Amino acid sequence: MKQTFCVIFKKESSIIAVDSISCGPHCLMNVDLQTDATLQVDISDALSERDKVKFTVHTKSTLPNFKQNEFSVVRQHEEFIWLHDSFVENEEYAGYIIPPAPPRPDFDASREKLQKLGEGEGSMTKEEFTKMKQELEAEYLAIFKKTVAMHEVFLCRVAAHPVLRKDLNFHVFLEYNQDLSVRGKNKKERLEDFFKNVVKSADGVLVAGVKDVDDFFEHEKTFLLEYHNRVKEASAKSDRKIRSHKNAADDINRIASTLYTLGTQDSTDLCKFFLKVSELFEKTRKIEARVAADEDLKLADLLKYYLRESQAAKDLLYRRGRALVDYENANKALDKARAKNKDVLQAETTQQVCCQKFEKISESAKQELIDFKTRRVAAFRKNLVELAELELKHAKGNLQLLQSCLGVLKGDT
């Protein structure tokens, strides 16, 4: 599915506009989710302003509950978070893996670099300045693409989920063309969230300690815990690796510029030599930068996404564990009540409710976890294959450049 993005960001006086980048990343996770014609959601456009990003969410649907078959609205990051939180807080959805919320768009690092470049404009040559500006713009664009992809994946997952897609809040999100008046959490609310998380993790530890009767869930629990930690580590390491790669590519860039200057200054036969090699390094640097970018996209992003997904799966297991504990407590309370012969009916109803809740969660959780595995395997397969193919493509391209340059240089001597 090809999309076009229109990126316009203003930095003081300079306005840079880029458009039409076909997006591959969003297909990262949704391997087979786009086949359903009844509800298709995507982000068709995005605008980056000083401190916020505006996404144009486009929906195509044959469902009767929508007024039109095709429509678009503009949404900001906070509204996505609101939607996600509404799912999490909804008891009905306790038995499902809630698609992880997209990370906040973070252009700070890029903006800083752009600013530093502006300040250092006087100290470098015009060519160097334009080159670095281009690079920074490319970086900005890459981050932009990524954040759009993340937001889109979230929506697609919701749209693909048999239950979540029917959620009312979701429909409002898609259709209501006014501002949802969702403000970001203020300090008090964020503090509350923090405490809630602390309590939750403490609780989680207690709940996790409870041995599960069901082998399937027991296995999943241990598996997810370990898997989550390993993915975290792998994600961090892959980020570091890719950063080193980018640094090396930057060095090659500087080397190419200096070689170019040497080539123009040199009075001997070396001048042609230097110019040719400088040209070569310019091209290979671009390839190296692409390799780093592709690794980032196919490997690092994959790992980051599954870090979040595995956390969501863990949350599901926590909820189920919580429900199990509640059920067991209810059982104990019922026994006690029966023994004392006091409030037996109440205890019975509580126990029934807990039992139902627990069984409902267990049932859907099992399916969710199986789906999670399927999705995970498919996503890894797709990305690893694409990674290998891209690495091969770039290496071959690089090789060809090097060999042709060598041919020319050797022929000259």
Added chain:
Amino acid sequence: MSCMRRFCHETQSHDSLHSCMCRRSVALLLLKMSEERDPAALSGSAQTEGEEDLFVSAMESPEAARLSAEDISPSSNGPRDDDPDDPDDLFAEATEEVSLDSPERQPILSDGPSPAITPVTISPRVDVFDRSPDLDEDEEENRDTFDIQISVSDPEKVGDGMNAYMVYKVMTKTSLSIFSRDEVCVKRRFSDFLGLHSKLASKYMHMGYIVPPAPEKSIVGMTKVKVGKEDLSSVEFVEKRRSALERYLLRTVKHPALLKDPDVLQFLESSELPRAVSTQALSGAGILRMVNKAADAVNKMTIKMNESDAWFEEKQQQFENLDVQLRKLHASVESLVCHRKELSVNTASFAKSAAMLGNSEDHTALSRALSQLAEVEEKIDQLHQDQSYADFYLISELLGDYVRLITAVKGVFDQRMKAWAKWQDAQVMLQRKREAEAKLQYASKPDKLQQATDEIREEIEEWEGKVQQGERDFEQISKNIRREVGRFEKDRVKDFRVVIIKYLESLVHTQQQLIKYWEAFLPEAKAIA
């Protein structure tokens, strides 16, 4: 002796130091003359037989003639015959001078007759600079017959603690005749190399020859080695130094004049070499060197030369620019080496984490694929490491060498400036003496007048001679520099071409390996069911 000579240069005084300088220059002359006389020897000139004995062990005459092919052009014999002084006396001076001067030369330069020292005038210096003007084509011939391989290997640690040092094996394989054997193996330590360089610099720099600079000292690096840390960084340090020493020797012997220098030959061949103590930083000679460097720097600032030759101005500017760019390039390449090493380390750690992830993955096919990915990444990490070594040893070290070489080139230009200054100073002195003579006509008592006039006349003659000498020196050094710069540029072009091509080939190899690894991985990834 070198320091004394420099002082003489600076002070331009007429004291005994000055005559020492002359004697030293005579020694140089001696060496040159011997080469140039070899063809004469061949042609049967008996005149030089006696003096030749001094050099028999160092340079076997008939083959040496082949080496000095450059001097066989007929014109080269011409200027030397203009030498007003008796060459025999010069040789006599030289023997005397040599035995006083450098004890280490005695093994090679066997003691010949020690004649009386006749008062030496400055004219011997003439011949020092009178090399054949048409050396260029002859040098080309020389290059084709250039057949010498030098390797520096097998670093060994000798001694313990802070007195320990590394000894390197220097092996020379050659078919050139100036060497006594085809294959020679000697053991040398770092200070020996520095000693060789300082001797060569003192002998040849002032003539405008570009003497290749020796590798730099490194207190930190050596201390680690001395202390006995057998870790990777000290191993790398020793390897870096070994490689630098090898390159230094190869560059030195590539220079046609330096190749024949007895110090170089002694360095390469003789099994025992007196310890070059004067290269230590804190020795008397070391301190003297620092003082001289400071004095030189001050002088450079005060000498304002009227450049009449545009070629020199242009070349100096070019070398300045080249210096700036090479330093910049060197810095970027060093940064690249550093980042590639980092990349290698990070790739290795990622490989490990990917392996762990594969272990914890419960889907078997995916687990296997992840382990394969980990293996690929490990191999790639090794590749990055190898590439960073290539980056370093090929490019970075070459650039470092050339940055130092260009400093030597700039030094040579400075020497020319000094020669010019000396010439100008001599002219000024001459003028003064002439004025003094004129004044004498009007002053003093008639009985003393004659004596004073004679004295002044002598001095004027002396200074006239010096002025002429100064001009000749200046012209000679200018000529030498032109030739040296031409040679330097040729070498530079060759060096850079060769190294860059090698580097690109290493990059090609890396990409080919990458392709191999990823091609092996792709079916594994596709096999995930």
